[in-house]
Amino acid sequence: MSAEFDKFVDIVKEVRLKCPWDREQTHASLRHSFLEEAYEVIESIEKNDMKEFSKELGDILLHVVLQAVIAEEEREFVLNDVLREVSEKLVRRHPHVFGDAVIGTSAEQKSQWEKVKLTEGRESIIDGVPQHLPSLQRATRLQEKAAQIGFDWKAKDDVWKKVEEELTEFREAAEGKDPKKMEDEFGDLLFSLVNYARFLHIQPEDALRGTTNKFVRRFRHIEAELKKAGKDIHAVSLEEMDILWNEAKTLER
Numbered sequence: 001m002s003a004e005f006d007k008f009v010d011i012v013k014e015v016r017l018k019c020p021w022d023r024e025q026t027h028a029s030l031r032h033s034f035l036e037e038a039y040e041v042i043e044s045i046e047k048n049d050m051k052e053f054s055k056e057l058g059d060i061l062l063h064v065v066l067q068a069v070i071a072e073e074e075r076e077f078v079l080n081d082v083l084r085e086v087s088e089k090l091v092r093r094h095p096h097v098f099g100d101a102v103i104g105t106s107a108e109q110k111s112q113w114e115k116v117k118l119t120e121g122r123e124s125i126i127d128g129v130p131q132h133l134p135s136l137q138r139a140t141r142l143q144e145k146a147a148q149i150g151f152d153w154k155a156k157d158d159v160w161k162k163v164e165e166e167l168t169e170f171r172e173a174a175e176g177k178d179p180k181k182m183e184d185e186f187g188d189l190l191f192s193l194v195n196y197a198r199f200l201h202i203q204p205e206d207a208l209r210g211t212t213n214k215f216v217r218r219f220r221h222i223e224a225e226l227k228k229a230g231k232d233i234h235a236v237s238l239e240e241m242d243i244l245w246n247e248a249k250t251l252e253r
Contacts, residue, residue, distance in 0.1 A: 009069075129142055136208060
């Protein structure tokens, strides 16, 4: 394992040294492709494609090592610093594994994890949630962090009442036709729905991604069937498309 990893690091360094494209890369220039690779990992998991999953994990590892190599060139830090810091963090945040603390449940561990984070220089319970996370995921993580110290609803029925309240306020804003007010109230409605989903142990980001993928499959079925029939999708009626949409739903059952 160690020999294989060392060999991989040497390959990355040689590529960085001899490839014109790789030599041009910086921390900033690689950030978007790093994010893209992370999403490809998620997609391979959702497809349950373990061969692809293994490849995508390799791409993530490539980014980690390449960023560390660039940092070493700039005399910012070296790969061993990355490995040492993450090892220390794992030990520090798992006192029940590497120390004498007693933790019996996953919830207790999450609470302990957040407490340790505050000893590491963070000023707020909700620090550490990246601004660039997808908004549904960010809302979920912020709510989870607040809930760790008891800032949370007591029962899911109360959360649902809040959803209904926000829906009413959004409808009123829509009737008023004030764009800013409508956007604010829609945001409040989504945030309350995220809260309710959390109480049902649903990941909103996963749920919406699944529904979006379902829409794509069904819409492509419409396109494919119209193409087979020699029809122009721009010329058919909504009713005809609805029939094909419902056909796609039936095929999925």
